[in-house]
Amino acid sequence: MRLSEYELCSSSDGSFTLYSKHYGECYHSLKDGALKEALAKHVTPAFELVQKPHVRILDICFGLGFNTLATLYHIQADSRIERVEIFTPELDQLLLKGLLDFPYPRELEPFRPILHELIHQGRYEDDRVRIELYIGDAREYVHHLEAIDIVYQDPFSPKKNPILWTVEYFEDLYRAMSGDGVLTTYSVATPVRLGLDEAGFLLYEMPAREVRPGTIAAKGPLPLKPIDMEAKRRRTSAKALRDDAVVDPTYNLRHSDGQT
Ligand SMILES: C[S@@+](CC[C@H](N)C(=O)[O-])C[C@H]1O[C@@H](n2cnc3c(N)ncnc32)[C@H](O)[C@@H]1O
Numbered sequence: 462m463r464l465s466e467y468e469l470c471s472s473s474d475g476s477f478t479l480y481s482k483h484y485g486e487c488y489h490s491l492k493d494g495a496l497k498e499a500l501a502k503h504v505t506p507a508f509e510l511v512q513k514p515h516v517r518i519l520d521i522c523f524g525l526g527f528n529t530l531a532t533l534y535h536i537q538a539d540s541r542i543e544r545v546e547i548f549t550p551e552l553d554q555l556l557l558k559g560l561l562d563f564p565y566p567r568e569l570e571p572f573r574p575i576l577h578e579l580i581h582q583g584r585y586e587d588d589r590v591r592i593e594l595y596i597g598d599a600r601e602y603v604h605h606l607e608a609i610d611i612v613y614q615d616p617f618s619p620k621k622n623p624i625l626w627t628v629e630y631f632e633d634l635y636r637a638m639s640g641d642g643v644l645t646t647y648s649v650a651t652p653v654r655l656g657l658d659e660a661g662f663l664l665y666e667m668p669a670r671e672v673r674p675g676t677i678a679a680k681g682p683l684p685l686k687p688i689d690m691e692a693k694r695r696r697t698s699a700k701a702l703r704d705d706a707v708v709d710p711t712y713n714l715r716h717s718d719g720q721t
Contacts, residue, residue: 466555469564473497476566479525479556484621488524490647493672496566499531501670503645507611508535510643510683514543518611519637521599521625523551525560526576528613529592530569536589547592548606550599557596599625606637614646614678619653623707626653630704631660640680647675654688656701664688 468480470487474494480487489495493502508516520528529547536542551557557580565573575592578585585592595602599616612634616625624630626648634644644662646653654664654676662678665685677685 467559474566477564478527481617484617486617486621489527490672495525495527496531496568497672498647499527500535501672502647502667502675503528503613503615504531504535505670506667506677507613507643507645508539508542510677510679510685511610511641512541513610514541516542516545516610517608517639518545518547518613519603519606519609519634520547520549520613520615522616523549523594524556524615525563526579527569528615530565530572530576533572533575533590534568543589545590547590548595548602548609549592550595550597550602552596552598554596557594600630600633603630603633603637608639609634609637610639610642612638612642612644614644614648619648619650619702623702624704626656627702627704627707628656628659631656631662635660635662635680638680642680643683644678645675646678647673649674649676651693651697651699652702654690654693655697655699658690659701664690 466482470478470480470491472478472489472491472494474497476494476496478487478489478495489498518532523529529549532545532547536545560576560580575585579592579594583594583596616622619626657664657678662680663682665677665679665683665687667674667677668685677683
């Protein structure tokens with residue numbers, strides 16, 4: 462791990478994460494815990510809502526790979542899931558190389574050989590799992606995807622990486638998702654919820670667990686508490702983010718060699 466770009470941080474559940482000097486933000490919530498966040502904000506609620514034998518997941522973005530690896534951890538104990546396909550973009554090749562010796566929590570350690578194969582080959586496949594790690598821009602990548610059942614919407618914050626939180630981007634996700642697809646995100650920000658709503662999603666409160674709850678978005682009705690977006694719109698002057706109005710701090714990354 463090149464310490465000049467990233468700093469190793471300990472989070473509340475004992476798992477380690479990184480702080481990115483480029484974005485000025487941690488890859489996970491130190492308060493919730495990196496592993497707990499992956500499981501409680503993304504993997505567990507998504508698999509409770511999507512009960513299919515064959516599940517296609519879009520993990521935005523790979524980062525340290527916690528959401529992808531926590532998915533493998535989760536499905537170990539669920540024999541109803543016959544096949545999982547994970548599609549995950551990541552811009553930062555320097556980060557990916559550094560992950561080969563990252564101190565993952567005990568629960569994710571068994572998947573280190575899969576991580577190695579992903580980083581070296583960009584793909585992994587066995588009888589039950591297929592993973593594609595796309596080195597490049599998530600905005601480009603989503604155009605090539607379809608019939609996605611679960612989206613883990615887990616970029617850096619809207620303040621730090623707004624291009625992955627705009628209405629236009631959410632519209633692309635909407636098109637890439639199956640009719641009963643769900644999206645999980647840690648964000649509860651009003652501009653984010655307005656953007657998801659404008660893109661056509663129905664919004665729900667994430668059931669409270671041991672972590673601070675986020676938002677769940679879906680194309681169709683879910684057995685969760687809906688968020689009243691009509692009332693929200695009446696009460697706020699906040700606006701959804703749009704491509705032409707955001708400054709994109711990753712522009713140089715997205716149009717160069719993918720290194721931070
Ligand atoms: C908060 S981290 C993701 C954390 C990850 N889910 C995990 O569990 O470790 C956000 C990641 O998005 C990547 N990223 C930022 N903009 C991107 C883009 N336009 N396309 C692909 N990856 C991007 C960053 O390099 C960073 O690794």
